[in-house]
Amino acid sequence: MDKTKPINPIAYQPGLKKIRKRRWFLWAVICAYLPAMMIALDSPDYRNRATVVFCVWIALLIIAVVFACIVRCPRCGECFHTHGPTFLPLRRCLHCALHINADKRGAEAISPQAKPPKKK
Template sequence: MEEPKTFDPATFASSMRLIRRRRKYFFATIIGYLPLMLLANKISPTIRSMAITFGIWVVILFITALYSALARCPRCGNYFHMHGMSLLYLRRCLHCHLHISEGKTG
């Protein structure tokens, strides 16, 4: 058995900030889909350029999803959004139910 780490509020808060930031990027990518496609359509309204834009968006989505999925919960040390094969963007840790706004200062 691993010894439980001594609780450090500063590390805890920065870990929570990191999880929240990665979530924000991920959601921003999803929300950004429509404006991005509209912008691409305005600049170059061809199937080809739309497909390229979509491809770039998918890559960004994949990266942000991966980053947020690999963010670890500072309380239990497991992946905050990943439990086995399921990736869920809930507001609580899937393992210890730590709330996403925990450790928020101000």
């Protein structure tokens, strides 16, 4: 790929949409824990319900983390949130620094190697 030519950020849109969906699923699972556990603990059969809620939640969390780990960056093709064994759900690709909203922002979708050096 020729890195000297700026690429239209719209080209990354399908890949970035997929990453955003998986991030939303991950955060939704994490945030659902407290309300689900409060509802379970409010019932008369709270011990069994809390156990079920915890087991379902941990299974969903594992699925959400795995899907977030394996999602690929549309620009560099590497795992967007994973660098070696480290999982960091940041808003930029850990390899090429493509922003999660590059297709909406436009300018930052250009590869850092393609940018001219900044003058101080």
